[in-house]
Amino acid sequence: MSIEHDSDASGVEPNEGYQRGLTARTVQMIAIGGAIGTGLFYGSGAAIEEAGPALILAYALAGLAIFVVMRALGELLIYRPISGGISEYADEFLGRFAGFSQGWTYWAVWTTTCMAEITVAGKYVNYWWPSIPVWVTALVALGVLFGANLISVGLFGRAEFWFSTIKVTAILGMIVIGIGVLLPISGLGPETGPSVANLWNDGGFFATGFSNALLSLQIVMFAYVGVELVGVTAGEAENPRVTLRKAINSVPFRIGIFYVGAMAVILSVRSWKDYHAGESPFVSVFSYIGIPGAAGIVNFILLTAALSSCNSGIYSTGRMLRSLAHSGDAPKQLTRLSKRRVPALGISASAAMMVIGVVVNALDPRHAFAYITAVSTVGIIVIWATILLCQMAFRRKVARGELPASDYRVPGAPVTTWLALAFLALVFVLLFFDEDGRVALVVGAVWFACVGIGYLAWTRSARDLSDREA
Numbered sequence: 001m002s003i004e005h006d007s008d009a010s011g012v013e014p015n016e017g018y019q020r021g022l023t024a025r026t027v028q029m030i031a032i033g034g035a036i037g038t039g040l041f042y043g044s045g046a047a048i049e050e051a052g053p054a055l056i057l058a059y060a061l062a063g064l065a066i067f068v069v070m071r072a073l074g075e076l077l078i079y080r081p082i083s084g085g086i087s088e089y090a091d092e093f094l095g096r097f098a099g100f101s102q103g104w105t106y107w108a109v110w111t112t113t114c115m116a117e118i119t120v121a122g123k124y125v126n127y128w129w130p131s132i133p134v135w136v137t138a139l140v141a142l143g144v145l146f147g148a149n150l151i152s153v154g155l156f157g158r159a160e161f162w163f164s165t166i167k168v169t170a171i172l173g174m175i176v177i178g179i180g181v182l183l184p185i186s187g188l189g190p191e192t193g194p195s196v197a198n199l200w201n202d203g204g205f206f207a208t209g210f211s212n213a214l215l216s217l218q219i220v221m222f223a224y225v226g227v228e229l230v231g232v233t234a235g236e237a238e239n240p241r242v243t244l245r246k247a248i249n250s251v252p253f254r255i256g257i258f259y260v261g262a263m264a265v266i267l268s269v270r271s272w273k274d275y276h277a278g279e280s281p282f283v284s285v286f287s288y289i290g291i292p293g294a295a296g297i298v299n300f301i302l303l304t305a306a307l308s309s310c311n312s313g314i315y316s317t318g319r320m321l322r323s324l325a326h327s328g329d330a331p332k333q334l335t336r337l338s339k340r341r342v343p344a345l346g347i348s349a350s351a352a353m354m355v356i357g358v359v360v361n362a363l364d365p366r367h368a369f370a371y372i373t374a375v376s377t378v379g380i381i382v383i384w385a386t387i388l389l390c391q392m393a394f395r396r397k398v399a400r401g402e403l404p405a406s407d408y409r410v411p412g413a414p415v416t417t418w419l420a421l422a423f424l425a426l427v428f429v430l431l432f433f434d435e436d437g438r439v440a441l442v443v444g445a446v447w448f449a450c451v452g453i454g455y456l457a458w459t460r461s462a463r464d465l466s467d468r469e470a
Contacts, residue, residue, distance in 0.1 A: 026157040027230065027243045036167045036258055039223030041302045042120045044263070045284075046277035047223075051216035052207035053199045053272055056263045058220045061423070063255035066224050068420035069384045071410040072391035073228055074248040078408040079394065081240040086228070087323055090386050093393035100458070101451045102386045103324045107317050107350070108447065109379035113225055114313035114354045116376065117306045118142055124303040127283075127296070139355075141307060146351040149314045150344055156315050163308030170301040171258050174282060178265035181289055193288075194269045202271045217427045218437050222377045223259070227251065228387070229312050245408055314347060314354075321346035329458065378431065378444035385424050388417050 047055050076089050086106050091099025121141045122134030149156055181194045199205060206213055230247045266281050270288050275281045280302055286294035322343040325334035338344040392414060397403045410417060431437030 026161050027247055036164070036171065036226075036305060036308075039219070039225060040259065040262070041282055041305050042123075042280050043219050043222060045275050045279050045281050047216045047219040048263075048267070048272050048275040048281060049277050050208060050219070051213045052203065052205075053267050054206045054208070054210075054213035055216055055220070055272075056199075056260060056267065057205075058213055058216050059223075059255075059259040059263055062217060062220045062224060062427075063252075063259060065420045065423040066227055066384075067251050067255065068410060068416050069387055070227060070248050070251045071408075072413075072417065072420075073387050074244065075391055075406050075408055075410055076387070076394060077244050077248075078241055078406050079403070081244065082323075086383060086387065087320065087327065087329075089390040089394075091327060093390045093397075094386070096459075097452075097455055098386065099327060100324075100329045100455045101448070102383060103320055103327070103329060104451055104454075105379050105447070106383050107320045107324070109225065109376050109383060110313040110317045110320070111350060111353050112376045112379070114142075114310045114317075115356065117310035117313065118354070121303055121306040121310070124299055124306065127299045135359075141310065142351060142354055145307065145311045145314055146347065148311070149318065149347050150338070150342060151340060156311065160308060160311055160315075163304050163311065166301055167305045167308060168258070170282075170298065170305075171262050174285070174298075175257070175261055175265050177289065177291070178269050178285065181269055182265075193271075196268045198268050198271050199264070202273055207272060211433075214426075214430055215434055217430055218377055218434055221381065221427055225376060225380050226309060226312060227254075228384070229316055314351060317350035318343045318347035321349060377437075378428075378440045379447070381424050381428050382444075385421060388421050388424075392417055 044055070047058070051058055080089075082088055087099050087103025090102040118138035118141050119134065122132075122137035125132055125137045126134065148159055182196060195201075230244060266275075266285050269285050274288070275284055280299075282302060283295050283298050286298045321330055321334050322337075324330035325332055325346075334343065334346050334349070336343070336345060391410060394403065394406075395413065398405045431441050
């Protein structure tokens with residue numbers, strides 16, 4: 001594939017040069033469907049088993065914190081819409097090491113998230129063809145999505161639009177059918193069993209205890225990974241300041257309908273005791289209702305959800321590597337764009353790392369999803385906290401008159417910002433009380449140690465090179 005350098009002659013941000021091939025409609029759908037993936041469709045089975053009906057409250061509380069994070073990101077994006085936003089804002093407001101570490105951490109989060117998505121894609125394919133090893137499906141899925149991302153951002157956008165449309169339609173359909181089952185006059189589903197009373201009949205709302213409801217936040221937070229993806233589209237979205245504002249404003253609606261609403265219906269149709277880790281509650285509830293072929297249809301929808309999230313991950317990691325290269329935090333070759341105006345080298349490097357997920361599936365398919373999601377959760381908590389800290393630093397500069405004020409502000413800041421930070425800190429502490437969480441913390445500590453060493457080595461190498469050229 002032929003590679004060429006992008007030009008800065010147009011006066012756009014120095015890390016841009018992309019083709020603005022993402023329409024407002026596409027960005028809106030990416031914003032709606034970006035965070036709807038395996039964390040909700042698949043991981044929520046384990047969360048229900050751990051927290052019972054209280055999972056609804058866990059999703060709602062986490063959703064409030066995520067809304068503050070997204071408004072903070074929106075305030076920064078309206079100030080300066082750039083594709084490498086998270087790392088570049090950290091660089092500008094928190095210092096060089098913050099930019100380096102957060103850029104690489106966000107890349108690692110999405111790389112591991114993609115590993116989780118292709119893991120679950122293999123499990124969904126096993127629904128029809130149980131003899132196919134999970135790692136084989138994972139490898140094929142990764143190869144197809146990798147090829148699609150190399151072709152053009154327009155193809156990515158169209159694929160993600162339809163992936164997201166399928167996910168959104170599926171959840172809305174499930175909610176409508178679920179409500180119909182709960183209405184005794186509808187004639188849908190079993191005559192006995194479905195009832196709103198399921199939310200408190202089997203042991204109460206906090207059936208497994210308040211502490212277990214808190215511990216479920218690890219899985220809940222992973223379900224929200226991807227909500228910030230809309231910020232990565234800034235360099236390729238049409239009229240980004242208008243488009244991104246509208247997309248972020250839809251966050252409360254998304255959380256209320258697709259997370260809280262969906263969980264409330266699922267846990268009303270069947271008792272929480274009937275859902276288990278390792279199986280999708282969406283497939284389970286449709287099988288219970290007894291709609292012919294519904295479980296297979298939903299399984300296909302869940303497969304598209306996993307592929308959608310992986311598709312987004314390949315897209316975002318390629319752009320993040322290019323942003324890091326522009327900041328001098330990655331090899332400069334990664335700044336190049338292909339003739340199709342996509343960061344082909346960054347996409348290729350990211351996809352190569354995602355093959356590790358295929359290896360993990362081959363070695364330990366039973367625990368692969370739990371390990372990978374736990375690691376992703378640690379990284380994304382740090383990323384979201386960094387977004388909040390950058391927004392607070394931005395506000396301080398505005399107060400000193402160093403930067404212009406934004407007309408798109410975080411509601412209730414700085415109080416809401418501090419509360420969101422406190423919530424993220426709570427989730428981080430709770431990881432110590434969970435076996436998978438402790439594994440993630442150990443891996444996270446190793447990761448940040450490697451990032452610190454890498455930063456020192458990289459900056460020293462850059463200084464030596466500069467001295468030689470001088």
